[in-house]
Amino acid sequence: MSAADNSEPPAGAAPTPPDDYDSPWKEVSGRFFPKLVEFFAPDLYTVIDWSAG
Helix, strand or coil: CCHHHCCCCCCCCCCCCCCCCCHHHHHHHHHCHHHHHHHHCHHHHHHCCHHHC
């Protein structure tokens, strides 16, 4: 194994943050949850008391 095969960052280098793929979807689904339910499950939408928050 040569030095080029080393997957560790150089000493003192900041670590690379992990990829974050689900946060944007969680934010959108949280913000538009009533509209998503209305679109995908209109029967369910009509029985939910949305005023309860």
